[in-house]
Amino acid sequence: MNPLDPLPRLRLPPWRCNSVIAFHKSTKFAELGPRFFSSNSVGLGVGASSLPVLAPPAVGRWLLVSSALVFAVIVVGGVTRLTESGLSITEWRPVTGVLPPRTAEDWNAEFDKYKSTPEFKLMNHSISLDEFKNIFYMEWGHRILGRLIGITFIAPLAYFALRKKLSPSMPAKLSGMAILIGFQGVLGWYMVKSGLEDSIMDTPGAVPRVSQYRLAAHLGTALVLYGGMLATGLAVIQDWRYARSGAWGGSKTVSWESVLSNPVIRSFTRKSRTLTALVFLTALSGAFVAGLDAGLLYNEFPLMGGRIVPPMDELFSAAYAKAADRSDIWWRNIFENPTAVQFDHRLLAMTTYMSTCLLYLHSRRNAVRSLLPPAARRSITAAFLMANVQVILGLATLLYLVPVPVAAAHQAGSVALLSTMISTLVALRRPSMAAQLWRKAKASMPQTSH
Structure with a gap:
């Protein structure tokens, strides 16, 4: 009798079935394992192998959450522009700027900085400290959300990379996204600076606002980042489903x-x-x-x-x-x-x-x-x-x-x-090549029942 035949045909007692399954894995599956299955193939019930790593759904969900945060920062950025709040913070302090002013002296100092800007002199010279706080918090919230995106993207990226959970093409792509997040911060400040220049005061009919070119570059970069995160996250989930069940x-x-x-x-x-x-x-x-x-x-x-x-x-x-x-x-x-x-x-x-x-x-x-x-x-x-x-x-x-x-x-x-x-x-x-290889490996596995 062939020990590789389906178990129902063997008609063995349960304790013997376990030994046959073990033998089955040690022979037929042992030959497939090194060639077909990677270290994150727990769901396939086999050991580690040299198959390309297929990113698990957790990676896809992380990217979708990251894209949702970028979606939110785009909307908040739009509100910041519509409420003319973007020029309320006159300095870029990536670390110390995380905390807003806390004391009356801090608020007055921040307000004095704003009073030196063309926007205050030409448009908002009559606003109160409380009104300044409103536009300050809008811009501050926009910047904080940008920092949050950086943290929630970089930390999981390092974790998934160290745990070898990323498909072969993903590290370079995701590293590019991480660089783009940092570039967005620099580009955002470069945009704000265009609305703080004193030359605006010397230009007849000029309105204190950011350069439309820099604003478009800032938005365009955010849309590219969002699209990359969304597409990659959806692709990861789609590849996993295909590899596991053949669904496409x-x-x-x-x-x-x-x-x-x-x-x-x-x-x-x-x-x-x-x-x-x-x-x-x-x-x-x-x-x-x-x-x-x-x-x-x-x-x-x-x-x-x-x-x-x-x-x-x-x-x-x-x-x-x-x-x-x-x-x-x-x-x-x-x-x-x-x-x-x-x-x-x-x-x-x-x-x-x-x-x-x-x-x-x-x-x-x-x-x-x-x-x-x-x-x-x-x-x-x-x-x-x-x-x-x-x-x-x-x-x-x-x-x-x-x-x-x-x-x-x-x-x-x-x-x-x-x-x-x-x-x-x-x-x-x-489907990615890794997903195709996984699917072929799973399809080649004999279906056993016990």
């Missing part, structure tokens, strides 16, 4: 090889990537709108001053050109003229909305719907719904002269829409 794209019956090799799905994936880039670009253009207070112009829709397109002398005013030959009139108007900035944001927003609707309708076609995995169908549907919500929030922000709660919700909506598109792309992603 939200279904155990879908073959990723046949789906991703289909020309229809390849075309759909390319369109999804293009739309994701468009969503990102539209969100980035919103930073220029916020940086120039362009949302306070032309508070009507779809017209601007009674016209679909404002007069050309407003869109491309020679007043914004700084070169002697006016060769910079085009790009300076695009990025520095509030009228052009608002028009561009409208154009991008409507293009994004129509593209999302078209991609959703395309996904509903039988030829596409029958091939898309369930997770991708759910994600593109969520993108369509979020795009409609985002349009409503954008219109409300414009028509009601940028109320803080609605404008903050509009910025959060842009990140939510980006999230749905990232989720769509992850759902159409092939």
Whole structure:
């Protein structure tokens, strides 16, 4: 009798079954172990091996929590800008700045520093100490949340790296994210400095606010960091599910090889990537709108001053050109003229909305719907719904002269829409090589019962 046969056929008493199972592992599984199973393969019931490490779900959950914190800091940063609180703290102290002023003397000292800024002299010269505390705490909370993100990312990263819980490609990728977090702190202070420069006082008609270029760079970096964390976290969880159960794209019956090799799905994936880039670009253009207070112009829709397109002398005013030959009139108007900035944001927003609707309708076609995995169908549907919500929030922000709660919700909506598109792309992603090897190893294991 072959000891490797399924146990029910052996018809042995329980105490003998245990010995047969042990022998079974020591022969057949011992041959598979060194080649197929890694040290974190506890769930597979085998020993350590040279298989590539497959990151466990805990790594994915940690990255999703980190991305949620970045989502929160983006929203808080938007509120900080909308409430004009960002220039209330005039120094960057990464360590000692963790604690806010505690005594009356500390508060007065901080207030005196603010009184020397162009913002106080030109706009807030009549605010009280209590009013200063309100804007101070808003900016302080934004900075503290940024520090919290650094701690909650770096410490677990070191733990998972030391415990060898990261897939081969992850250490470099996650280290890049850690560097990006630190860079965000430096970039944030670089942005704030632009609104504290004394030269603002010497510029006729100048408004004390941060550079729209630096604001866009700060937001864009945060969106890249958020997208990287979210996509990597979702991919880790998806890979684990595939390795364990063969589930891909939200279904155990879908073959990723046949789906991703289909020309229809390849075309759909390319369109999804293009739309994701468009969503990102539209969100980035919103930073220029916020940086120039362009949302306070032309508070009507779809017209601007009674016209679909404002007069050309407003869109491309020679007043914004700084070169002697006016060769910079085009790009300076695009990025520095509030009228052009608002028009561009409208154009991008409507293009994004129509593209999302078209991609959703395309996904509903039988030829596409029958091939898309369930997770991708759910994600593109969520993108369509979020795009409609985002349009409503954008219109409300414009028509009601940028109320803080609605404008903050509009910025959060842009990140939510980006999230749905990232989720769509992850759902159409092939399993990692480590996950494929794990899946093959598990599929090759004989199924025993006892």
